[in-house]
Amino acid sequence: MTVKPRLTAEDLLPEPFTRWFAAKGWAPRAHQLELLGQARAGRSMLLIAPTGAGKTLAGFLPSLTELAGRPKRRPGERHRGVHTLYISPLKALAVDIERNLGKPVEEIGLPISIETRTGDTPAHKRQRQKLAPPDILLTTPEQLALLIGSNGADRFFEDLRYIVLDELHSLVTSKRGHLLALGLARLRSFVPDLTAIGLSATVAEPDDLRRWLVPQGPLPSPLRGGSASALSEAKGERRGGGIVAPTIPTPTPALRADLPGRATRLARPADPLKGEGKAAIHPPMAGLITVAGGAKPDISILESRERVPWSGHSARYAIPEVYEAIRQHRMTLLFVNTRSQAEMLFQELWRANEDALPIALHHGSLEVGQRRRVEKAMADNALRAIVATSTLDLGIDWGDVDLVVHVGAPKGASRLAQRIGRANHRMDEPSKAILIPANRFEVLECRAALDANYLGAQDTPPLLSGTLDVLAQHVLGSACAAPFDANQLYAEIRTAAPYAELPRDTFDRVVDFVATGGYALKSYERYARIRQTKEGLWRVTHPRVAQQYRLNIGTIVEMPELNVRYVRQGRGMAGRGGPVLGKVEEYFAETLRPGDNFLFAGKILRFEGIRENECIVSNGTGADLIVPSYAGGKFPLSTYLAEQVRAMLADPKRWQNLPEQVAEWLAMQKLRSVLPKKGDMLVETFPKGNRHYMVCYPFEGRLAHQTLGMLLTRRLERANARPLGFVATDYSLAVWALDDMGALFKAKTPSLAELFDEDMLGDDLDAWLNDSWMLKRTFRNCAVIAGLIEKRYPGQEKTGRQVTVSADLIYDVLRSHEPDHILLQATRADAATGLLDVSRLGLLLSRVRGRIVHKVLDRISPLAVPVMLEIGKESVNGGANESLLMEAADLVEEAMGPQ
Known part of the structure; x- marks a missing residue:
């Protein structure tokens, strides 16, 4: 059933706005008006809309219309606080929004100040902003944490009315999202009637984001009394220096908006403060507006004249065709997954650049001035191509980009949708994109991603529970702002969705950690950062603690x-x-x-x-x-795409959509070995030289495969198979040994069912972790985030070696004397979800129980060639350090040549 919204543009928009729309030849869209009405009534909302649907304008309309009616500040009157906060996951996105938002503000003639505040903002400007805040502040989660951790934060934010969270799906799925959720909880303690507006284009589970946007449970009492008068003001009453919020009719329920301007009714949004609607029974959720429609993208996979490589990630084979595509378009945005790939692709394009086309490079390790110059050149349409990483894959609307080229597989359907939306960036025009698979397995993945995009499938990662190292950072920041009461702080933290289930005893252990460093470290005065006063409040032990906190804030721990x-x-x-x-x-x-x-x-x-x-x-x-390498640069293969690739392998009918050379490769695999059914896992064993190999094909991503390889080699050692090493890709895992593993499996010493039993995630995993460098590496990051180890000092910075040595020493002390330390707990949780991907490995082992297909071969199979070519590219231990790198031509000939 379709209905028209009861509120029209004339009801909601002041006359200067309707005049501006008319002058542009535009009309406000249904979802923009609906969001305006809901937000002005004080309801937090989530807007999900495709690229080019006007999300940004929709998110800011409540702020702009309210600020338009605000009287000017009188001479001598105090500076008003920030009216609207805009939070972006990217510095570049905040800069882009400042430019794009400033244009309508200027054209309408609004007396509104808009400024950015990021890590690139000069210190003097950030200091000035605290004294004379802009009306709209565009910033990042880290800068918000700095602001709320400063003395007088309650006064700075007492006039805050709206917080706009752009690309929300990208913000909430990491530790940055946990920090931001805690910051949002703090803002609500200052301003209980704060309205949150979430904007997103790609969401797999909207209800997760709807819960994230609103407090989960009753709001606690303010932590401080300084802003009590401001906090007690009701919606629509006097705010910030004589501002009266306009009275508007009650808005309609949330709508699903379709072009052009029609809408379909959805569930009534719950008012988190009143327990209305679903909130009375289910967890509180923001309202939801979902915009349907938009032009379907035009996506193709490059049909190269060259042979698609068996392995690798460079896609050098396609450079001439990529360059030709650049020549045929006005501006091309080329995405890669890692910074090293960006450097390599940029250099290859310049070698091919016979026409001296202006081609630029953009990634996070470049100096900020160079990045800004590239961004300005994009905005001025002075470039023909830009090679970029994820620094430009969110919401950016620079220049006249009419083609996106994705070099390498996207690793996720949602990520691909996000990136190709940068082309045309208009809802009624199709985005054009070309996918360039770097190897044969990536051809399958690109095909799966393309199909998923046309189906509208989403695979954004699930939300995780809040981490304890981030919580420790927030506890310290709370004390840096002003003394806090533990009961009130705990109640406040529980309103943040990632911490809604936080047990009180865990919270108390985190507070004790911040106060003493924990049992094993409490004798060292340097770890005593907060202490309790006679009144029972927690405060910092010394002003330098607050200074150190502000220098080291954040959750992004870069490698040294x-x-x-x-x-x-x-x-x-x-x-x-x-x-x-x-x-x-x-x-x-x-x-x-x-x-x-x-x-x-x-x-x-x-x-x-x-x-x-x-x-x-x-x-x-x-x-x-x-080419410089950057740790952690590769995205994990999404579960959805992995499942689709397995399905494609098992269905020869789908091979007709693949390049002939790839279809031929799969047909040869079916002839020489076997192609697993969708739910099966194929394990092949074969000899090569004086080694024996086992190759399995789980298709669960590199991280899960690496963990599986580490655990399998331990089990094979116990079975006296004398394993020498392993190598993992996103699609497969190869283990090599001195003994014939195929014969061992046939004799059931051990059987494959025993080898891949789920119990490897118990004692085997614990034993391996205790001997592994990985936990130390993870502990280092947790210790830096929690503030136990400080990287930056006034006027100096620790080297990476110094940080690592400090972390390793503390790790060894805690393992020996306090194995249940709160940071070791956080480290294990981090390793399980990050470096090891234990949960995904557990799902794999459960999925293949009873469905392992073993094929004994006398030589390498076609499907094994890609992973075998990876051997020798990575360092391995033991006998595998011998010359195991084989010539690609020999491997391919053996796998694909005559029987």
Whole structure:
């Protein structure tokens, strides 16, 4: 059933706004008006709409219309606080919104100030903003944490009316989302009637986000009394210096809006403060508006004239065709999944750039000035192509991008939808995209992602429970702002969705950790950061604790990095004063020798050496180039795409949509070995040289496969198979050994069912973790986030080595003397969901129980060639350090040649 919204543009929009719409030849869309009405009535809302549907304008209309009617500040009157906060996951997105929002504000003639506040904002400007805040502040989760952790935060935010959370799906699925959820809970303690507006284009489970937007349970009493008068004001009453919110009719229920301007009724949004609607029975949820319609994207997979590689991630084979596509379009945005891929692709395109087209590079390790220059050139339509990572894949609307090229598989259907939406960026025009698979398995993944996009399938990651290291950071930040009462803080934290189920004893342990460092560390005064007063309030032990907290805030723990400092050729380490080109990770720089040439910032650089926290470079040459590697750069393969790839393998009818050479490869696999059914897992065993190999095909992503490989080799050692090493890809896992594993499995010593039994996630996992460097690496990150180890000090910064040594020492102490320490608990939880992907591995082992298909072969199978080619590209231990790298041509000939 379709209905028209009861509230029209004339009801909701002041006359200057309707005049502006008319002058543009536009009309407000149904979802924009509905969101305006709901938000003005004080209801938090989630708007899900496709690219180009006007989400940003919809999110800001409540703020703009309310600010338009606000009287000017009189001379001598105090500066008003921030009226609207806009939170973005990306610095670049905040800058883009400032530019795009400023245009209608100027054209309508609104007396509204809009400013950004990110890590790139100069310190003097950030200080000025605290004294004279803008009406609308565009910022990031980290900057919000800094603001609420400052003295006087309650006064700074006492006039806050709206918080707009853009690309919400991207914000909430990580530790940044946990920090932001705690920040939102704090804002509600200052301003209980705060209205939250979530904007998103790709959401798999909208109800998760709807719960995230509103307090889960009753709001606690304010933590401080300083803003009690402001907090007690009801909606629609006097606010911030004589502002009266306009009275409007009761809005309609949430709508599903279709083009052009029609809407379908959805469930009534619950008022989280009154327990209306579903909130009386179910967890409180924000209202929901879902916009349907929009042009279907035009996506194709490159049908290259060249042979698709068996393995690798560079896609060099397709460079001529990619360059030709750039020539045929006005502006092309080329996405890759890692920074090293970006550097490599950029260099290859410049080699092919016979027409000297303006092509730029954009990724997070580049110096901020260079990034801003690229962004300005995009906005001015001065570029023909931009090679980028995830720094530009959210909501950016720069320039006249008419083609997106995705080099490599997207690893997720939602991520692909997000990225291809950057082309045309209009709802009524199709986005055009070309997918460039880097290897044969990626052809299957690209096909699955393309099909998913046309079906509208979403696979955004699920929300996780709040982590304890982030909670510890927030507890310390609360004390840095002002003394807090533990009961009130606990009640406040429980209103944040990720922490709604937080047990009181766990919270008390976190407070004790912040106060003492925990039982094993409480004798060290340096770990005593807060203490309890006679009145029972918790406060910081010394002003320098607050200073240190503000220097080290945030949840993004980058690997130790060095500034890349350019000097003139021939000056070597003696050169000084050159420009900084960006940052490379410390461990990569330490692998270089003076004279090595590597790619960075689109240049060929010669490594001269390391001086303090700088990597000194000069102009290099094109010989033997090395590409910087960045830890954790690869996205995990989504569960949805993995399932679709398995289904495609099992259904020969779907091969007709694949390139001929890939279909031929699968047909040959079916002839030489077997293709597993959708629910089965194939395990192949075969000899090669003086080694024996086992290759299995779980299709569950690199992280789960790496953990599986580590656990399988332990079990094979106990079975005396003498394993030498393993290598994992997103699709398969290869283990090699001195003994014939196929014969062992046939003799059931052990059987494959025993080898892949789910009990490996018990004692085997614990034993391996206790001997592994991975927990130390994870502990290091948790310790930095929780503030136990501080990376930055006033005027100086610890090197990566210093941070790692400190973390390793503390880790060893805690393991020996307090194994249940709150940070070790956080570390294990992190490892299980991050580096190890234990939950996904558990689902895999459960899925394949009783469905393992074993094929004994006398030589390598066609399906095994890609993972076998990876052997030798990664360092492995033991006998596998021998010469195990095989020539690709020999492997392919053996797998695909005559029987």
